[in-house]
Amino acid sequence: MEKIIKGKAFVLGDNIDTDQIIPAEHLVYSLSDPEESRKYGQYALSGTPLPEAGLPDGGVPFIKEGQNQTEYKIIIGGSNFGCGSSREHAPFALQKAGAEAVVAESYARIFYRNSVDGGFIIPLESMQKLNDKISTGDELEINLSTNNLTNKTTGKTYGLNALGDVLPIINAGGLFEYARTSGMLK
Amino acid sequence: MAMTITEKILARSAGKKVVRPGENLWLNVDTLMTHDVCGPPTIQIWKKEFGEKAKIWDKNKVVIFPDHYIFTADVHANRNVSILREFAKEYDLPNYFDVGTDRYKGVCHVALAEEGFNLPGTVLFGTDSHTCTSGAFGMFSTGVGNTDAAFILGTGKIWEKVPESMKFVFNGQMPEYLTAKDLILHILGDITTDGATYRAMEFDGSTIFSLSVDERMTLTNMAIEAGGMNGIIAADKVIIDYVKCRTKENFQLYYSDPDAKYHSIREYDTEKLVPVVAKPHSPDNRDAVRNVQGTKLTKCYIGSCTGGKLTDFEAAAKILIGQQVKVPTFIVPATTLVAKELEEVTYQGISIKEILEKAGCEIAQPSCAACLGGPADTVGRSVDYDVVISTTNRNFPGRMGSKKAGVYLASPLTVAASAVKGVITDPREFLR
């Protein structure tokens, strides 16, 4: 795992559910076919109503029309990020789009597990509400050794909760890799 | 040490005497369920990770129901079902219920119960967030993603954190204008969509044990809407009789100790509750039906794992008998068995199906249908600025199709009353 993640912020509200992350109609594409799976990047966060995408002003698409890569590497959410369905396509879509981490106050259990066990994206918990303090486009730097997030644009630093029990799985790169390195799987 | 029912079941599954909330365990899984949306990627991950010599840990414990995108011309959706079909054939799976055959069942969570896979005391994982439904059978059940499911498919094991338990006690007789949907929407309004995140929701009280199996499943189904890891109701005679009719498998009963520790306990006087809806766009956006009475509707929908069971249609028929719906009203039985029961079960001497048809409802084939929007040709899918009242479990933006549409969640009684009036209507207007 990289210890430093740098990138632009994309800010969302509370209760971002998996239908907003990847709408159900797109779940039919293959996740393993390299060509077809790009569509997951293309449609990542396409279910979020536009006025609520890219806060505080809103109206900012996560992916520009006709593209499948985002310019925002770090997603800032509020509480209950990833609630809703069990679709692993959700953290997969964010990874496909080029995002590396989500920072939210709290997560729905299945989204959190899927992010970690699939090795898609790092779900970090902020110690305080951040989606009202960071603006879309701000340059952020996350330090995973010190569990801090610095907003280079404003110069402010915020604390993140330590990853705890799931850190070995994230370090290994996912559940299967973890099980292999720990000898559970041969 | 005193334990809750959830803790006891997880302890058994992990081979431990005692477990405590917060502890991470490796569980031995009793049943793995998957469907057409998450099954194919699960199989692909399993093949990739376990390679050439990939072996299913126990064929008899894997249950697969195509149910989500079934009756559609969408090529990708149909490809998913083909992947399941080939997988089932290649590995000679006994519990695959293919569409287009007389083995087809429909919505997985209801079919699991009907086919005898829900066994008290066991641990079931499924690639669907509403896998918590099976908790109505005094078992631990929860949803996971494809990677976790692929891991289970190959090893029969998975890690889980022991949840703290929250207890919800309903006492008193259920008034005829309420259903289990009203009870769970009341809870959601109280604790919100993350009020039970990473926790178990245990239901108890005289009201709960007076409910039918169908109605209990409506409650546990929506534990996930509060973020719950699992919903659970201890098995009683009603459940034991239901299970014994469907399987010869042995099972074990577990009950919470009287002095078990809970995160919190909430008590409700059922007789004092009123019919409620969850307004757009969140299942916790509760309001009394009375307060939104008169809201103009463009569609009504009765279906899904939480709202498309026999008792849901019986409730609707009570109101729709001899009436005409004013807006397009879709009836989607969860399973083929429910569809058959609609023809066989009568109310005032008339079959439920006939009552619904005569009232002008459109009856669709059993599947998930528009509960999750689905491909463009899905029956009942919301379009544009539709205003829908539905017995389903989620009303996030775009969940039933159009991002611009608004969905109200309600009991089948409230949906039926609203269908007759064409505007949101309190079922008490019809049940006096």
Ligand code: SF4
């Ligand atoms: S009916 Fe709806 S909630 Fe139930 S399994 Fe199908 S899509 Fe999910």
